[in-house]
Amino acid sequence: MARVNTQQLEVPNKIYCSWQDMLEILAQFSHVPVAMINRLNQHQLDVFCCNHNIDNPIRVGDTFALGEDHFCETTLKTDSILVVPDRNLDPKWQQLSKPLTAKTQSYLGIPLHWPNGTPFGTLSILDNKINHFKISIRELLSVFKDSVEAQLTVIYQNQKLQLVNKELHSRIQNRTVELANLSYQLDKESTKRKQLEREIHYQQHHDTGSGLLNAKAWELETNRIVNQADLHNQEVSVFYLGISNGQRIQIDMGAETLDQIIKQIKDKLGELGPKTQLSARPRSNDIAFTLLSNNDNKNYDAIIRHIMDVTSQDFDVPSGKVRLQVYVGASISHPQRNPQNMALTVQAYQAMQNARESGKRILFYDDNQIEGGTKLNRLESYFIESIRDNAIKLFYQPQIAIKNGQWHSASTSIRWDHPILGNVSELSISQLCDQPEIADALCHFMVRKSIYIAKQWRAIKPHFRVAIKLNACQLASKDLAMYLHLWLKEAQIPGEALEIEVSEKQLFANESTLQATLEQISSLGINLTLCDFGHGHASFSYLKHSPFKRIKIDKSFTDNLQHSSEDRSFLHSLMQITTRLGLDTVLTGVESKEQEQWLLQFDTPYAEGKKYHGPMTRKDFEQFLYKQSEINQH
Template structure:
């Protein structure tokens, strides 16, 4: 028993007092440190969440940028933009936007004019903030902005051909789905707000009223971006993030209960230990301190490394709140790693086939081509759109997937295989696999789908390149040449072709012609020449053939056959035909007073002959110019008639009903069917120049012309011979029964003013010769 005042008692009291004081001081110090550490952890959690939030927005911007870069580099899309094919542009924008679930897709001119948008309510005025900030010389522009009371993350990329002809953009909406996604990653509540005259909640994982209660006004937003701020009800610790640099903000809300609960629980434990065992040894205190502070330090290091994107520290194995936080951070790391993996896979792989996409192919090819030689093979599926129309999009997707599987089974195995377009696949080999024909045949073997056997018709263009060639370092050049080779393959019977040197220039020339033709038509930069058609019976010129001419400012004279062919392929032939008819009808009206019997003939394209609106447009032009239909003649080739006889005959009948004279041009070269020929409402047959130019000494041509003339006259047609070049040929054609001749013997095609002078001189000379005859 201890006696009061004894040394032992005093020592015990001193020890107890020291231990009590030490325990109390330790408890107070520990609680204070833990409170500060918990607050620091909360701030760090918010900082990590802010970094994760910014990284996710960056990933979304990269995804958008890569998708828009692919769209802007697509040749078909650039061609559609260059030729202002609004329907094709709208379809391509919708398809590409749908592939990545973009809520906004738009196209702007180089001057910033809105050309097309997936949001009908979007107008030019709403793009004013964007137009003020964008650098039109940049290769990509990314921004967060408000459009139509919605927040969007938008990426713009220039469309070049080769200069910038437009800007195409895609955007993701900052909506509830994004806020929920961010909450799932960070574990925090997320709000997107707009701070103008008043604070407006765009979307939030909290109730709007609850989000507004955190910041009743927008005055606290700027300060909250530097240091987290508690809400008025002390329930949340909030960090603000400016998005557009002006009025659009993101708010990250950390519940206070997350760190207060940990602090309060630890405080209770320490108080319990203090009350039960004041005599606890320093060793126990030291061990307890280590057991608490070390896991927290590990978690702090891990969270800091996670925020920097390089978490390498081991997480502590602990229970309670520390264990929960440890598991939370571990789960966050796994989710971020998985999301990064998925984003990387989406950025590199085609979702349908699993092959590399175009962006990855360009990256891979850029690294390879500068160091090694190889061969690019570009496969294209013929008429794949028709397969989709006939069997449905689902079957089309299955066919693409099956074809991709065969490509991965090829022997020899390609270095890489990518899907670079809707129906195009790119393969790279170190050297050309031979022979190509069996390889193509194996790929074209029928697929068993929907209880049917479906075959794909493929074309294969290839381009061998060497790493010593400076142009091989340009990926765009490699892909363009492979594409040119594939275009050549479509013209071959076996569907295989190689790139030929010099085809780049031809390709660029074709693009220039297609791009400049609409402007040339609008500016009346083309001209019309007229070649006379002379009646043999009375040596009078009562008709002429109108021929279109184009003197390009940089390319010089472009043959009509060349730009007419390109106009047909580019869908511009209607504009060319309408321009030609308008010019000729106006010229006929001008010449009507002096030459009332003069008939002007215009050539029609095969595409024109299936245009059921053509007769109505011609009738309208004739009415506007006050010109009789008898002053106009139209010439069609028999080959054009045979492409769609039933529809062409219907259009020709409507033209004939207007009173327009019709002629079959280049007769004898188109392999027409007499069964259709007798049904045509035509008045004239023109024998091709191939049978006329050497008729004076070629008996076979003479027999052909004679038989053709007899057949045509038997069917009630007039006969015109093209390509007359000398007087001996004129005598032969007269003997063989031709009614009209046309050729250089009388005159080459002349401009309108020169033709009028020639016509006046020809008739005057004919009148003199008639008076001099006995």
């Protein structure tokens, strides 16, 4: 395999611009005239990128010859950070003929490498006066070194992939003749290949035996139709047909025979309604239908009679005819975007199970008839039911303006205490919200509740905000921005009354799919906050141009304030940079007076933690808000 020639690798303009921004920040933070990145060539070091300070005598394209043992060359030779506080006091550097610039008196530099270990050059800063370069400056230099080398890795790996692709292309061409000789064997295998292609094509969304939607695709499509129906005064109905003797047919006559019966049911039933219809095979022995109709154009009695007539007929099988034992469950959507609508498929299945157990051929879903033991998935069904019944409790924790102790906004968390399951952990709730239908239902519940609460509390304290945290699955909903616009308009409050938090880890695991939604949300005036910040997922270049206006620094940094000088220095540097980028900063997990004292040194504007108050009910929070408002008035 061909090796990558790092001397010939070019740095893309986007990465170069991010280096330029980084050097500007580094020079401003360190209060030095020169910050630069040099690139190693065969006989010299070239100035590849540098800051634009008016006092900077160095320009891109300047060169430093090798063999003169100047600062940058020494940094490369020792392969370690080089600190020269005052070259005039150091015998090693007093007689240096070319100290990079005539006025250079102090130097701080660090080597840069390609991922294969080959030197790229140096990252360094120069000063015209004595400079011992504080620990925070050295640590920031190391952080930027890691960032640059990570981008060098991307460039290197991209070139490596191109070389691999080139070699693969050559191999493919060499195999063309061999593949031509295999055409005869491929013809003999065509029948088997077609079957495999069919399975591959349908495996994601379809049942391979019948060609109908599978369970997952059916649920997603049904929920999409439900969301549209709520906006257009339409009604959605689901009919779930369970073949109780399907398993016996499959054992006695084979799976293909049952596949043919499912197809015959679909063909004989035809179109059950005048509008959209979905046909699905959620389980091997079942077939289901989702119908969309206008509220003034529905005839469920006729549909049921048709289903009963068709399923009472004999069905053709290779050995003759067979009669089916079919039980039907039905579920119909509720008006006004009821969260219960997101569980129509589960409800229809439950109604079919109840019909089978009671001996009735058809049953409509009824909450009072559904026993806990018959639920398809107890945790999921109980959660949907709790959302519908307003049994999910929201708790609120204040965010404090440290300088004056004023409550600035409220972070929202959820509690679920179920009468049967007991207190359900946040981890279990988080796992439930990986399912789109449950994630959407909880998202809509929290957003509408928070908008209502924000309206009430802004009457007590103007400009107050309510913050909710949404995961990637909830933000992936294409209709989220539309619903936010409608609900804010309905409540007659501005977007700034609401704050949406997104974790740094989830954002950058799903950045490409979430970017459009985040920009739409930001355009509504809603504040976007990047929370759990500080673990290296977000680059400073991204933050500079992102829709986020606030960051919440992860509580792990607060926990280590009293015990780690390195964490304090790094946190101080980090906060200074975010301030320069125009971002509000919130420190989380503040639990003691000592931690608060450190935050005052950092000039942190906002904080959150048990030191001020833990999560509390709406009633308790409101009482504190009233008290603070009364104090301010006096």
